[in-house]
Amino acid sequence: MFYFKKSCSKKLTTLTLSMLAICGTTAFAQLDVKTTQSGTKNTFDPTLLTTDDSDTASQIDTKKTSSDTATIKSLEKSGKRYTKVDLSEYAKTVNESIWSPNMKVNSAMTVKIQALLDQHHASVGAIDGGWGNNSKNALANFQRMKNLPATGKMNQETWDALSVGADDVLVSYTITQDDITKFGKLPSSVEARSKLSDLGYESIQEKLAERFHMRIDYLTKINPNKKFVAGESITVVNTKDAFEGGFDKIIANTATNTVTAYQGDTLMASYPATIGNSKKPAEKGVYSLNSKVKMPHYRATVTKGDSKQTFILPPGANSPVGVVWMSLDKAGYGIHGVSNPEIIGQPAPIGSIGLSNWDVLELYANVQEGVTVEIK
Numbered sequence: 001m002f003y004f005k006k007s008c009s010k011k012l013t014t015l016t017l018s019m020l021a022i023c024g025t026t027a028f029a030q031l032d033v034k035t036t037q038s039g040t041k042n043t044f045d046p047t048l049l050t051t052d053d054s055d056t057a058s059q060i061d062t063k064k065t066s067s068d069t070a071t072i073k074s075l076e077k078s079g080k081r082y083t084k085v086d087l088s089e090y091a092k093t094v095n096e097s098i099w100s101p102n103m104k105v106n107s108a109m110t111v112k113i114q115a116l117l118d119q120h121h122a123s124v125g126a127i128d129g130g131w132g133n134n135s136k137n138a139l140a141n142f143q144r145m146k147n148l149p150a151t152g153k154m155n156q157e158t159w160d161a162l163s164v165g166a167d168d169v170l171v172s173y174t175i176t177q178d179d180i181t182k183f184g185k186l187p188s189s190v191e192a193r194s195k196l197s198d199l200g201y202e203s204i205q206e207k208l209a210e211r212f213h214m215r216i217d218y219l220t221k222i223n224p225n226k227k228f229v230a231g232e233s234i235t236v237v238n239t240k241d242a243f244e245g246g247f248d249k250i251i252a253n254t255a256t257n258t259v260t261a262y263q264g265d266t267l268m269a270s271y272p273a274t275i276g277n278s279k280k281p282a283e284k285g286v287y288s289l290n291s292k293v294k295m296p297h298y299r300a301t302v303t304k305g306d307s308k309q310t311f312i313l314p315p316g317a318n319s320p321v322g323v324v325w326m327s328l329d330k331a332g333y334g335i336h337g338v339s340n341p342e343i344i345g346q347p348a349p350i351g352s353i354g355l356s357n358w359d360v361l362e363l364y365a366n367v368q369e370g371v372t373v374e375i376k
Contacts, residue, residue, distance in 0.1 A: 059298060059299050059321075059325075059332060059334070060293055060296045060297065060298060060299065060321075060325050060327065060334075061296075061297040061298070061299050061312050064297040064312065066198075066294075066295035066296075066297070066314075066315040068198060068295050068315060068316070070181065071200065071201075071295065071316065071317050071323060072294060072295065072323060072361070074179075074207060074210075074211055075210060075211055075317075075323065075357055075358050075361055076242065076361060081173065081174075082171040082172065082173055082236075082238055083171065083172045083173075083174070083233075084168055084171055084172065085172065086172060086233065087168075087170070087171070087172055087235070088170075088222070088235050090108075090170075090222055090235065091168075091170035091171070091172075091222075091235045093108045094108045094111050094112050094169060094170045095112070095168045095169060095170055097109045097112045098163075099113070099154055099159040099163075101155075101156065105131070107129040107130075110129050110130070110131050110135075111127065111129045111169070111170070112169050113135070113139070113154065113162070114127045114128075114129070114135055114138075115127060115169035115170070115237050115238065116162045116163060116166055116169060117135070117138045117139060117142055117162070118213055118237070118239060118240075119166075119167075119169075119238070119239070119240040120142055120145070120162065121243045121268065121269035121270070121362070122138040122139070122141045122142035122145065122269070122270050123138060123213075123269075123270065123271045123272060123356070123359050124138045124272065125271075125272040125341055125344040125345065125356055125359075126209070126213065126214055126215040126218075126341045126342060126344070126356065127213050127214050127215070127218065127237050128214070128215040128217075128218040129218060132345075133256075133257075133345055134257075134272040134344065134345045136152040137152065137256050137257075137258050137270070137272065138270060138272070139152050139153070139154065139158070140152035141258065141260060141267065141270035142158070142161075142162065142270075143158055144267050145267050145268070146158075146161045148161065167238060167240070168238055169237065169238050170222075170235055170236070170237060170238065171235075171236060171237075171238045172233045172234070172235060172236075173208075173212070173233065173234055173235075173236045174231065174232070174233045174234075175204070175208075175228060175229065175230050175231065175232050175233075175234065176230060177230045179204060179207065179208070179230065180204060180229070180230050181200070181201075181207075182200070183200070183201060183202055183203050183204060183207075184202065185202055186199060186202055186318060190300050190302050190311050190313070191302075191309070191311055193311075193313055193314075194300070194311035194312055194313055194314070196314055197314055198314050198315060198316040199313065199314055199315065199316030199317070199318040199319045199339075200316045200317060200318065201316075201317055201318070202318070204228045205219060205220055205228055206317075207317075208228070208234070208236065210317065210341070210356075210357055210358060211236075211239075211358075212236040212237045212239055213237055213239050213356075213358055214236070214237055215341075215342065219234075219236070222235050223235055239358075242361070242362045242365065243268065243269050243362055243365075243366060244365070244366070245263065245268065245366065246263065246366050246367075246368075247261040247262060247263060247268060247269070247363070247366045247367050247371065248262065248263060248264065248371060248372070249261070249262040249264075249371065249372050249374070250262075250289075250335075250363070250367065250371060250372065250373045250374070251373075251374045251376060252273060252275050252282070252353050252373065252374065252375045252376070253275075253376060254275050254276060254281065254282060254284070254375065254376065257272060257273055257274065257275055257344075257345045257346070258270055258271065258272055258273060259271045259272075259273045259275075259335075259353060259355060259363070261363065261366065261367075269362070269363075269366075271355050271356075271359040271360075271362075271363065272344045272345045272355075272356075272359075273344065273345070273353055273354060273355050274338065274343060274344060274345070274346060274353070274354035274355075275352065275353055275354075275375065276352065282333070282352045282353070282375050283330070283333075283375065284375050284376055285330075285374070285375060286372060286373075286374045287328040287329050287330055287333065287372075287373045287374070287375070288328065288329045288370055288371070288372060288373065289326055289327070289328060289335070289367060289368075289369055289370065289371045289372075289373055290326075290327045290328060290329050290369060291326070291327045291369060292324070292325075292326045292364060292367075292369065293324070293325045293326070293327075294323060294324055294364070295315035295316070295323055296315055296319070296321060296324070296325040296336075297312055297313065297314060297315055298312070298313045298315075298319055298320055298321050298325075299311075299312055299313075300312070300313050300320065317337075317339070317357055318339045319337075319339060320338075320339060321334070321336035321337060321338075321354075322336055322337015322338050322339060322354075322355075322356075322357045322360060323337045323357045323360070323361065324336060324337050324357070324360045324361060324363075324364050326360075326363075326364065326367070328352070328373055332352070333352040333353075334352060334353070335352075335353045335354075335355070335360065335363065335373070336353070336354055336355075336360060337354065337355060337356065337357040337360040337361075338354040338355070338356065338357070341356040341357070344356055352375070353373075353375070
C-alpha cells in the first residue's frame with residue numbers, strides 16, 4: 001500500500017509518518033520515496049515578491065492580455081476521455097474499497113474518500129492518499145453540505161452520503177499528442193522569467209497532475225515504469241465535471257484555511273486555500289469582487305535591501321497567481337491560483353486568497369462581479 005505525507009517540500013526523502021485515522025485509529029508506515037525532477041515542482045522562490053497595499057495600482061497588468069487557451073482547456077477537460085478497461089491492480093483495489101466502522105486506515109480507502117470528496121465539490125486540494133487538515137476540513141464541509149454533524153471524521157451516515165451512486169475514482173487515461181506540448185525547466189529568477197512568453201508546465205507529469213487533481217509524486221508513484229508519452233495509458237483520478245449553478249457568497253476562513261461557496265445560506269462547494277501571506281495576515285472584513293481575469297500578467301516587485309524592481313511576469317500555470325486573478329475592492333487583495341498546489345493550506349508569499357488552479361477555475365466559472373467575499 002502507498003502512504004504519503006502532505007508537505008510543501010520540493011523533494012521527498014525517506015519518510016516515517018503517522019496518518020491520522022479517518023475512523024479514530026492510527027496507522028504507521030514507512031516508505032522510501034525516490035523522486036526525480038519530473039516528480040517535483042519548480043525551484044522558483046516566490047518569497048522574493050512583495051506587494052504594496054498602500055498603492056492602489058493593481059498587481060495585474062490589465063493592459064496585457066493573453067491568447068493562450070490551451071492551459072485552461074487542459075485543466076477543464078471533462079471525464080469523457082476516461083476508460084475503465086485494463087485498470088491496474090492498484091486502481092481496482094481503490095475502486096472496490098468500502099468503508100466500515102473500526103477498519104484500519106489504508107491508503108486505498110483514503111484515496112477513494114479524497115476522490116469522492118473532490119467529485120462532490122468538497123476539494124481536498126491535490127489528492128495523494130495522505131490524510132491531513134485539507135482532507136479533514138473537506139470532509140467536515142461535505143458533512144455540512146449534507147446537514148450532517150460536521151466532525152471531520154468518517155461514519156456510516158457520511159459514507160452512505162458520499163458513496164451513493166459513486167463512480168470509479170481511479171480510471172485509465174490515454175495520453176494524446178495534444179498533451180505533449182513544449183516543456184522545459186523555468187529559470188529561478190524573476191527577471192529571467194519576465195523575459196519568457198509564458199510560464200507553462202515544466203513537465204508532462206506536472207501538467208497531468210494538475211488536470212487530474214493529484215500531487216506529482218503520487219501520479220508517478222501509482223504509474224511505475226511509465227514513460228508518459230503519447231499513446232500510453234496511465235492511472236489517474238476520475239475528477240468528474242466541474243460545479244455548475246453559480247455562487248452568490250464566498251467566505252474565506254483564516255482559522256481553517258478554507259474557502260466556502262454558497263447559494264443563499266446553502267453551502268455548495270469548499271476549497272482548501274492559502275489565506276493571507278507570509279508577511280502579514282489577510283485583513284478580515286467584507287469585500288466585493290471587482291473583476292475577473294484568466295491567464296493574467298502579474299506585476300512582480302522584487303525587493304533586495306533598500307532597492308525595488310518591478311517586472312511583468314507572463315501568464316501560465318506557473319505564474320505566481322496561477323491561471324486566474326479575481327480582484328477584490330481592496331488594494332492588493334484578490335482570489336487567485338497558485339503555481340504550486342502543495343502549499344495549499346499554508347500562508348502564501350503573495351496575494352490574499354490562493355487556490356489550486358483547478359479549484360480557482362471552478363470558482364471563477366460560478367461567480368460574477370459584485371459577489372460578496374468575506375474574510376473571517
